[in-house]
Amino acid sequence: MSNIFRSNILKSQKRSFSEGTALFEEDTWFFFEIDAEEESELEFYLNHELKVYRDGEWLSGVLLEDGIIVTPYERIRIENGDRIQIKKNILYSLENLLEEISDDAFHQFTTALNNLGYSIYDSIFCHNHLVFLGNQKIKEGVNFITFDNGVEVCAVQHHFTYYKKKRDRFEFTLSTGRRIVIESFNI
Structure with missing residues (x-):
């Protein structure tokens, strides 16, 4: 079994992302997690894998500063109220x-x-x-x-x-x- 096989097993795990809404208040981006019903600064998740829901599909990328997500094909700016998913860390x-x-x-x-x-x-x-x-x-x-x-x-x-x-x-x-x-x- 290779590291790729282990990686694929980890990628297929359920609940590997926290889902919520992006909110922009007082010049700061926040992540309001649905299940936790609490908000945290989106800046905490810089360089994390993130998905944003646009036009009926989830677009994956990495979160940069100022609410920018870089995908393999483009840069996307998060908009206030966007549905987003943030990759969870394993302990x-x-x-x-x-x-x-x-x-x-x-x-x-x-x-x-x-x-x-x-x-x-x-x-x-x-x-x-x-x-x-x-x-x-x-x-x-x-x-x-x-x-x-x-x-x-x-x-x-x-x-x-x-x-x-x-x-x-x-x-x-x-x-x-x-x-x-x-x-x-x-x-």
Whole structure:
């Protein structure tokens, strides 16, 4: 599995964008997020991937200063009241964890998570114990990850043993009481 494959999995995740409205007040651009019902300065999202809804389609680009979005083909100026989507970030600790696990474990984890109705972008907490183990020869422990899809919460325990073989065990527990366990072994 290549980095392109992992990247494609991440791009296909639901809820990877926050949707809202662009508002221009007192010489400042704001982003009013629909789900959060709060506003933040659009300047906070400079150089982030952003989509603007125009003429019945979403146009993708990168946000620059003064409400300008640069796409591969043109520059677009955001207008007051435009519907926009801003790419969410993955929690830094979760992003590091995903880089550490094998391709097989990554695929199994994201597939199980998606099948349960969650997205990588639903993560609200991640304790990545792997980062504390540094260059130790034997790495063993548990990572804790919490996801919230707006309906239910899912707690994941990632038990790992990395020595001559890599062993990853993911235990998913939903707030409804449903539980599943998946394991990945790599020689």
